[in-house]
Amino acid sequence: MTDFKKRLEEAYEDLASKIKFRPKLAITLGSGLGRLADQVEIEQEISYKDIKSFPVSTAPGHKGRFVLTHIHGVPTIIMQGRVHLYEGYSAQDTVMPTRLMGLLxxxxxxxxxxxxxxxxxxxxGDLMIIRDHITALVPSPLNGPNLDDLGPRFPDMTEVYNKELGDKLEKLxxxxxxxxxxxxxxxxxxxxxxxxxxxKMATILGADVVGMSTAIEAMAARHMGMKTVGITLVTNMAAGISxxxxxxxxxxDxxxxxxxxxIDLVMDFIKELA
Incomplete structure (x- = not known):
């Protein structure tokens, strides 16, 4: 058993023993967007530091906890604050929260x-629906021995972000x-x-926005067969444009x-999913 698989199993067993219900929907909140978790009826909250073998979020504006709630009747787990590669975590550890939400x-x-x-x-202030991503500049979370019980060795990435969900979100x-x-x-x-x-290089490659998270999490979710929809908030114009x-x-800010x-858009989107 690999070290990561062992830690993933330890974290899963610990978290699964703590939660009151099994979620059907997972939400990961980015920088400055954590307020959504404060707008729901919190049925349970679990700090990352209280989960065995779990990476802890240190980024500004990230509370570092799971929030469990029901939104329009949908059992939901919210990741209020994520972990990043720049915090010193490996790509595998960075996607551990995504893995756990899928396993739950x-x-x-x-x-x-x-x-x-x-x-x-x-x-x-624009919201961008993520239709595709570029991860060639960061390590893949799928490197190393494949976790066969989670997904295939060579997963297809033609549609990481579910088109049907993206279209529904855009229409709404x-x-x-x-x-x-x-x-x-x-x-x-x-x-x-x-x-x-x-x-400039990113735009030549076809990018519309640049950031420090998300894509490898979506890759891990795709590996596990989860349906993913991504939303970017443009909080600033990138260097050289700004x-x-x-x-x-x-x-x-x-x-x-x-x-x-x-929050209004996400809440109504979940209502449609329900």
Whole structure:
């Protein structure tokens, strides 16, 4: 048994023994978007530090806990704060929370993030439905011995983000008058923001936004057969496009400013799923 598989099993057994019900829906909240978890009726909360063999979130604006609730009757587990590669975790450890939510029973994943806009047609405050991603610049969470009980050795990545769910989300956003884009997310390792040359390279590769999370989590979810829909909040324009220096507070502030329509959209989307 590999070290990661052992730790995953330990974390699963510990978390499974603590939760009061099995979720069907999983939500991962990105920087500045954690307020959604404060708007639901919290039935149970479990801090990451209280789960055996589980990585702990250290990023600003990430509370570092699982919240269990029912949203429109759907049993839901919310990851309020994620872990990142730049915190020193391996790619496998970074996706452990996603793995656990799937093992606990979640069949659908709504994954969110704050990111920098690389597409000049985008604006700060836009929501982008992730239609595809680029992960060639970061380690794959599928490296090493395959976990055969979770998924195949060579999983297909043609449709990491479920098209039907993405189309449904786009239709709903437009009906609600919310500015929504469609595009490609490019993951970088961080924690430094990308240079103007790196952002230019990302756009040449086809990216619309750049960030430090999400894509490898979606890859792990796809490996396990979960249906994933991704939402990016453009919290700033990326280096070389923005005329000001970037800082983490800007990202958090933009996330909080957008929390109203972001939460409204996600809640109504879950209602449609229900």
């Amino acid at each position: 029973g979640a069949e659908t994943l709504i994954v969110t993030n704050a990111a920098g806009g690389a597409n000049k047609d985008f604006s700060v 956003a437009k009906e609600k008058g919310i500015s929504v884009q469609n595009g490609v997310y490019c993951q970088w390792q961080g924690p430094n923001y990308e240079t103007p040359a790196e952002v 005329e000001v220096e970037l800082d983490e507070q800007e990202v958090i 933009a996330g909080e400013a957008a929390s109203g329509y972001f």
